[in-house]
Amino acid sequence: MSLKGFQFSAVEAAIKKPGRLDLALIFSQDPAQVAAVFTTNKVQAAPVVISRQRAANGSARALIVNSGNANACTGEQGMTDALECGRRVSELLGLPDDELLIASTGVIGQALPMDRFRKAIQPLVDGVAVGTLEDVADAIMTTDTFPKLERRRGEAGGVGYAIEGVAKGAGMIQPNMATMLSFLVTDAAVDPDFLKSAFTEAVDGSFNAITVDGDTSTNDTALIMANGAAGNPVIKAGTPEGASFLALLHDVLLSLAKQIVKDGEGATKFVEIRVKGAESHADAKKAALSVANSLLVKTAFFGQDANWGRIIAAVGYAGIPMDPDRVEIRFDDVVMARHGIFAGGDAETAGTEVLKQKEFTVTIDLHIGAGEAAVYTSDLSYDYVRINADYRT
Amino acid sequence: MSLKGFQFSAVEAAIKKPGRLDLALIFSQDPAQVAAVFTTNKVQAAPVVISRQRAANGSARALIVNSGNANACTGEQGMTDALECGRRVSELLGLPDDELLIASTGVIGQALPMDRFRKAIQPLVDGVAVGTLEDVADAIMTTDTFPKLERRRGEAGGVGYAIEGVAKGAGMIQPNMATMLSFLVTDAAVDPDFLKSAFTEAVDGSFNAITVDGDTSTNDTALIMANGAAGNPVIKAGTPEGASFLALLHDVLLSLAKQIVKDGEGATKFVEIRVKGAESHADAKKAALSVANSLLVKTAFFGQDANWGRIIAAVGYAGIPMDPDRVEIRFDDVVMARHGIFAGGDAETAGTEVLKQKEFTVTIDLHIGAGEAAVYTSDLSYDYVRINADYRT
Numbered sequence: 001m002s003l004k005g006f007q008f009s010a011v012e013a014a015i016k017k018p019g020r021l022d023l024a025l026i027f028s029q030d031p032a033q034v035a036a037v038f039t040t041n042k043v044q045a046a047p048v049v050i051s052r053q054r055a056a057n058g059s060a061r062a063l064i065v066n067s068g069n070a071n072a073c074t075g076e077q078g079m080t081d082a083l084e085c086g087r088r089v090s091e092l093l094g095l096p097d098d099e100l101l102i103a104s105t106g107v108i109g110q111a112l113p114m115d116r117f118r119k120a121i122q123p124l125v126d127g128v129a130v131g132t133l134e135d136v137a138d139a140i141m142t143t144d145t146f147p148k149l150e151r152r153r154g155e156a157g158g159v160g161y162a163i164e165g166v167a168k169g170a171g172m173i174q175p176n177m178a179t180m181l182s183f184l185v186t187d188a189a190v191d192p193d194f195l196k197s198a199f200t201e202a203v204d205g206s207f208n209a210i211t212v213d214g215d216t217s218t219n220d221t222a223l224i225m226a227n228g229a230a231g232n233p234v235i236k237a238g239t240p241e242g243a244s245f246l247a248l249l250h251d252v253l254l255s256l257a258k259q260i261v262k263d264g265e266g267a268t269k270f271v272e273i274r275v276k277g278a279e280s281h282a283d284a285k286k287a288a289l290s291v292a293n294s295l296l297v298k299t300a301f302f303g304q305d306a307n308w309g310r311i312i313a314a315v316g317y318a319g320i321p322m323d324p325d326r327v328e329i330r331f332d333d334v335v336m337a338r339h340g341i342f343a344g345g346d347a348e349t350a351g352t353e354v355l356k357q358k359e360f361t362v363t364i365d366l367h368i369g370a371g372e373a374a375v376y377t378s379d380l381s382y383d384y385v386r387i388n389a390d391y392r393t
Numbered sequence: 394m395s396l397k398g399f400q401f402s403a404v405e406a407a408i409k410k411p412g413r414l415d416l417a418l419i420f421s422q423d424p425a426q427v428a429a430v431f432t433t434n435k436v437q438a439a440p441v442v443i444s445r446q447r448a449a450n451g452s453a454r455a456l457i458v459n460s461g462n463a464n465a466c467t468g469e470q471g472m473t474d475a476l477e478c479g480r481r482v483s484e485l486l487g488l489p490d491d492e493l494l495i496a497s498t499g500v501i502g503q504a505l506p507m508d509r510f511r512k513a514i515q516p517l518v519d520g521v522a523v524g525t526l527e528d529v530a531d532a533i534m535t536t537d538t539f540p541k542l543e544r545r546r547g548e549a550g551g552v553g554y555a556i557e558g559v560a561k562g563a564g565m566i567q568p569n570m571a572t573m574l575s576f577l578v579t580d581a582a583v584d585p586d587f588l589k590s591a592f593t594e595a596v597d598g599s600f601n602a603i604t605v606d607g608d609t610s611t612n613d614t615a616l617i618m619a620n621g622a623a624g625n626p627v628i629k630a631g632t633p634e635g636a637s638f639l640a641l642l643h644d645v646l647l648s649l650a651k652q653i654v655k656d657g658e659g660a661t662k663f664v665e666i667r668v669k670g671a672e673s674h675a676d677a678k679k680a681a682l683s684v685a686n687s688l689l690v691k692t693a694f695f696g697q698d699a700n701w702g703r704i705i706a707a708v709g710y711a712g713i714p715m716d717p718d719r720v721e722i723r724f725d726d727v728v729m730a731r732h733g734i735f736a737g738g739d740a741e742t743a744g745t746e747v748l749k750q751k752e753f754t755v756t757i758d759l760h761i762g763a764g765e766a767a768v769y770t771s772d773l774s775y776d777y778v779r780i781n782a783d784y785r786t
Contacts, residue, residue: 109734302778
């Protein structure tokens with residue numbers, strides 16, 4: 001009962017440096033429905049421009065992706081290079097050009113090393129007979145310290161199907177989009193419009209609810225290919241099968257999103273920031289992101305310092321309605337502040353114990369409404385600085 | 394020809410710890426006009442609430458300020474404590490309560506150590522005969538590594554006057570307001586309405602054009618007291634004397650603002666981010682702040698990595714109109730990118746040399762309009778993390 005009709009391949013093209021997989025291929029034996037979300041950055045890498053256009057057709061057969069070079073801010077040459085790479089792959093696979101999607105991640109502003117790319121394409125296509133999704137997860141890593149992969153199985157009309165996905169993240173992680181790259185595949189047959197709406201909804205509650213450093217990259221791409229090879233009756237909106245598919249999809253995306261935060265550059269803590277009692281969900285999310293992105297809050301997490309004052313200050317400048325005198329702040333179950341002031345008792349000691357854990361939840365209850373939201377973030381450590389000060393060297 | 398009619402005092406109250414000046418007083422022998430700007434954070438410290446109200450009267454005689462404790466998120470007790478401190482000082486000085494302004498900076502969420510405060514007030518008031526503005530600059534420091542002070546002299550109607558000021562900053566530095574605390578004094582006679590408009594304008598081009606970490610504190614306060622003791626004809630808007638006063642005021646504030654950035658927590662670089670060719674000044678400033686606050690840009694500065702791609706990416710998510718294909722980026726005089734792509738030649742080597750300096754300018758020309766703005770920022774170093782992870786301990 002494994003995923004049907006998809007093949008995978010990954011090779012070492014030595015795009016940035018040799019010694020690792022850095023070019024991957026996802027191939028669907030049959031045409032697949034596609035839903036995709038791309039970066040909101042006005043500066044968009046060549047592969048994003050190309051894939052956005054092609055994904056708009058609603059179907060695709062294959063995707064190539066490289067790490068080590070973002071092919072962003074590379075002008076006409078970058079576009080020419082991306083198109084050539086795509087054309088070489090689609091020729092070997094016997095596909096029309098626009099059935100192939102392209103993604104890149106890595107350093108911005110440097111031309112693709114086309115000589116090495118060209119040499120790698122034949123082995124890449126040859127490899128589809130033997131590659132795995134794990135290989136793809138490996139090949140898309142940049143400063144990631146572990147590959148990110150998730151699998152779920154569902155059923156529609158008595159027929160089993162799979163949803164599987166990979167992601168890479170590490171830095172430049174911020175809504176919208178939160179991840180740099182994530183690719184999902186499913187052999188379920190899914191109504192095209194429902195696939196799009198379900199994917200957008202699931203991305204909002206997962207990739208768009210995580211933040212590492214507040215930067216939004218030029219290359220962010222998340223997409224799903226659904227090829228129907230499982231042979232199930234088509235899954236549609238407004239049905240139990242649709243609800244079940246959406247739930248599984250959300251599970252896969254949230255798991256990948258959390259893996260990205262846990263592997264945030266230099267992260268030593270995984271923190272859920274939960275805001276309750278806001279006037280609206282949008283306000284709650286804005287406040288949660290303000291806290292999650294505050295350098296003072298993130299360094300306090302790293303220092304295991306139960307400094308709830310920095311948290312209430314970050315809510316205060318989030319630009320949402322609030323009454324400081326009603327705010328309650330909890331670290332897991334420990335009430336740190338009530339009515340906007342220190343809760344007293346052993347809160348300092350108990351709160352510090354919570355912060356010594358690798359994972360904990362900060363709950364901020366504004367007590368003025370029913371709006372809620374959760375975002376996931378990491379702390380800010382020496383290693384974040386080291387990794388990003390040295391990245392290109 | 395020194396500043397007339399102001400006296401200063403600073404004492405050791407041991408508010409957070411002993412061994413340093415931490416409580417200061419500025420006293421004007423005559424009533425002074427006041428203009429003030431306060432934090433936009435919805436969470437406001439007790440002294441901010443009190444001083445905002447009192448400054449609205451337009452005149453004051455004295456200011457007390459402490460470091461080591463922000464008296465923020467301290468509820469009713471914090472308000473009671475601040476009022477008591479103020480009352481004790483104003484009684485000793487023989488002033489109505491509302492002629493005294495109050496400011497605090499330091500840790501959030503802890504009650505003021507009132508016993509130590511009470512003991513320190515008599516010596517504080519006694520000290521006005523001997524203290525200096527330098528003492529005040531020392532007393533307001535928290536994680537600052539050097540005191541921040543600036544002085545300028547002007548002339549109006551043949552009469553000389555002085556504008557002098559102090560500031561403290563270090564962390565939580567972000568428009569609006571950029572500084573945590575800054576106090577200016579002038580012995581010039583200034584029309585009250587002009588004083589307010591000139592101060593607001595000068596703050597916009599100085600404190601509101603710097604950023605260290607994007608956090609806005611609960612205690613930010615900048616104010617000027619003008620007591621007219623110089624005896625000049627009143628300086629008014631729309632006159633050469635008014636223009637000259639505004640220019641001097643801007644000089645003092647910009648100097649203090651730059652000192653704050655240079656002393657940003659852990660800062661090893663002072664960087665001017667200049668955006669040109671935007672559709673408007675507001676767009677230019679938004680883009681400049683987006684670049685200045687990007688962790689990836691700031692860590693690249695720290696690493697002396699000529700990574701212009703992170704800069705164009707930060708402009709791309711600033712949310713302003715731009716055409717990536719027109720963007721030009723310079724490090725001092727070295728063109729790093731033109732038409733949105735790498736400029737080639739020896740730009741990499743030459744750009745890296747620029748970044749090895751302690752101070753440099755990044756110019757981003759969007760080439761779509763005439764809007765310009767400059768902001769000043771620091772890099773993000775290991776020490777920023779160390780300082781903020783350990784601040785309370």
